[in-house]
Amino acid sequence: MIGRLTSIAGAVFMDAVRQRVFYVVVFFGAALALAIPSLPTYGVGVAVGSYREVALALTFTGALVLTLSIAATRVPGEVDRRTVYNVLAKPVARLDYIVGTWLGVAAVSAAAITGFTAIEQLVGLIRYQEAMWQLWQGALAIWLEMGVLAAFAIAVSTLSGPVVVVVSTLTMLFIGHSRDGVLGSSPSLARSLYPSLDAFNVINPVAHGSGIGSTVVVGMLLAFTGWAGVLLILGSLGFQRRDL
Amino acid sequence: MNGPAAPAILVSGARKVYQPAPWSASRTAVEDVSIEVPQGAIHGLLGPNGAGKTTTLKMLLGLVLPTAGSFEVLGKPSRVPANRAALGFLPEQPYFPSQLTAIQVMRLYARLAGVSSESRAARSSELLERVGLERHGHARLASFSRGMLQRLGIAQALVGSPSVVILDEPASGLDPVGQRDVRNLMLDLKAAGTTVLLSSHQLSEVEAVCDRVSILDRGRLAAEGRLDDLLNIAGRTSVRVSGLPEGLPAAVSGMTDDVAVSGGVWVFSVRDDQVRSVVDVIDDAGGRLLAVAPKRESLEDYFTRLLERPAPEAEVAR
Structure with missing residues (x-):
């Protein structure tokens, strides 16, 4: 089973990183990283913190564009072009196909986030003479959140087309970061059941603090595993019933 | 076992x-x-x-x-x-x-x-x-x-x-x-x-x-x-002959169906029980027998016939 998953993931990765969109996003990400220090908010005494915050936002945006563009189109595209027949007519379960596709998207996302973060760290080092290792903690949080969003997008894409997938994933992202705004910050049952993505929000400790501790990392990993697992199972159940 | x-x-x-x-x-x-x-x-x-x-x-x-x-x-x-x-x-x-x-x-x-x-x-x-x-x-x-x-x-x-x-x-x-x-x-x-x-x-x-x-x-x-069983027309035989510049002998004409001629080659079908006598007449007339085979419907014709039927009823040939 592992071999099948990695094969499908490898094909998704190889196919995606040879698409022009991958290089366009990475190129513009690098160009924007170089331009961060020229933003007008600099010069108020928090230049390094602001740089880290904008760098995280840039990584998040670039990763989101790439992840969504692949996750929203991969399954519908394979069904439309019927490339999925060559895979599913072999001894491959639909769950394997969905999980393998997700792993491939997560690998593309990891490659892009690694590239963004490396460039941002290099620019930060040159401009501020500071290594900014905590950017990698932010990169991990962003990658984990992209993993959840990719699982959501793939799950929706088993039943629907790319436009619906993108709109619903962005809605999910918005809702996932709106818990405090919707329910307030006091503990409640509704709050604990709210589909929150706040576990991945590490901007403050990474950009303006001294990084995140192991408790936060464990919380992120638990949230990632729970969300992605449930979404992928739902996605494969939906796909199971679908006529191809 | x-x-x-x-x-x-x-x-x-x-x-x-x-x-x-x-x-x-x-x-x-x-x-x-x-x-x-x-x-x-x-x-x-x-x-x-x-x-x-x-x-x-x-x-x-x-x-x-x-x-x-x-x-x-x-x-x-x-x-x-x-x-x-x-x-x-x-x-x-x-x-x-x-x-x-x-x-x-x-x-x-x-x-x-x-x-x-x-x-x-x-x-x-x-x-x-x-x-x-x-x-x-x-x-x-x-x-x-x-x-x-x-x-x-x-x-x-x-x-x-x-x-x-x-x-x-x-x-x-x-x-x-x-x-x-x-x-x-x-x-x-x-x-x-x-x-x-x-x-x-x-x-x-x-x-x-x-x-x-x-x-x-x-x-x-x-x-x-089998295709042969589905396409062969029961009781009919297809005959191909050449070397008949005067056309088909009168004795044969009355027995033939689906007559076609092209480039001096005649193709027609006859009932199975008439094959022997048709061959003899052709031979006597100086014609050359090219082929004698069970008459077979083309798959195209078979399909056309299928599509013209109101509703399919399974036809099984063993």
């Missing part, structure tokens, strides 16, 4: 009703179709567009959820993914991830088909050579022509050395040489003991290779059997 070998393919009572939404009208694509293909045979699946051929194949392959029916390959339910290890499938007009190379695609499918890591590379190269793509192994598929993709599709269908191969329009997009290659490939597979289920519009291809055929029409099985 061993029992009889399980059929290579067994489809029983297949039914598929499409209903896009609970409030929308339903459409029956396949109704009570049963097909049995013995091991080592080449079986044709024929029918006009929309007859239900591809839907039946997809139900067999687990790509479409059947409304009813059972589907087995070598005695095991084919909808269980693990049981499809013995199955190879060429979809109609196959497509592949366009940014991968032919070798990468072959290795991917080899791995998915369960080919061991040691033999994957060799098997991939061997099959690319077999379908005439050995010089294009490292080319991206975005640059492949329609015919090259079709050849690659055939190669990937065979990558797991399957015992049963399902080919949906294998000659589609191929030039005449490619079509001949596919025909020879099917005969090679049969010689090696592989079972082939061939869905095709190329009636000449079906006639050339198939042992038996199932003909679908409007979702139902319209006929099943």
Whole structure:
């Protein structure tokens, strides 16, 4: 089973990183990283913190564009072009196909986030003479959140087309970061059941603090595993019933 | 004591009703179709567009959820993914991830088909050579022509050395040489003991290779059997003669049907019991007998006749 998953993931990765969109996003990400220090908010005494915050936002945006563009189109595209027949007519379960596709998207996302973060760290080092290792903690949080969003997008894409997938994933992202705004910050049952993505929000400790501790990392990993697992199972159940 | 070998393919009572939404009208694509293909045979699946051929194949392959029916390959339910290890499938007009190379695609499918890591590379190269793509192994598929993709599709269908191969329009997009290659490939597979289920519009291809055929029409099985038995017209014999510049002798004219003449060759049909006397008259008139064979309807005519029927009733020829 592992071999099948990695094969499908490898094909998704190889196919995606040879698409022009991958290089366009990475190129513009690098160009924007170089331009961060020229933003007008600099010069108020928090230049390094602001740089880290904008760098995280840039990584998040670039990763989101790439992840969504692949996750929203991969399954519908394979069904439309019927490339999925060559895979599913072999001894491959639909769950394997969905999980393998997700792993491939997560690998593309990891490659892009690694590239963004490396460039941002290099620019930060040159401009501020500071290594900014905590950017990698932010990169991990962003990658984990992209993993959840990719699982959501793939799950929706088993039943629907790319436009619906993108709109619903962005809605999910918005809702996932709106818990405090919707329910307030006091503990409640509704709050604990709210589909929150706040576990991945590490901007403050990474950009303006001294990084995140192991408790936060464990919380992120638990949230990632729970969300992605449930979404992928739902996605494969939906796909199971679908006529191809 | 061993029992009889399980059929290579067994489809029983297949039914598929499409209903896009609970409030929308339903459409029956396949109704009570049963097909049995013995091991080592080449079986044709024929029918006009929309007859239900591809839907039946997809139900067999687990790509479409059947409304009813059972589907087995070598005695095991084919909808269980693990049981499809013995199955190879060429979809109609196959497509592949366009940014991968032919070798990468072959290795991917080899791995998915369960080919061991040691033999994957060799098997991939061997099959690319077999379908005439050995010089294009490292080319991206975005640059492949329609015919090259079709050849690659055939190669990937065979990558797991399957015992049963399902080919949906294998000659589609191929030039005449490619079509001949596919025909020879099917005969090679049969010689090696592989079972082939061939869905095709190329009636000449079906006639050339198939042992038996199932003909679908409007979702139902319209006929099943040997092509000869389905197409031969009972009681009639076809005669071809030449060397009759004055035309057919009067004694023969009264007995013939469907007379056609072209380039000095006469073709006509007579009743079986009149063949001997017709041949004698032709001989006496100085004509040269070219062929005497059971009169056979063309597959095209057979299809036309099928389509003109109000509703299919299965015609079984054994």
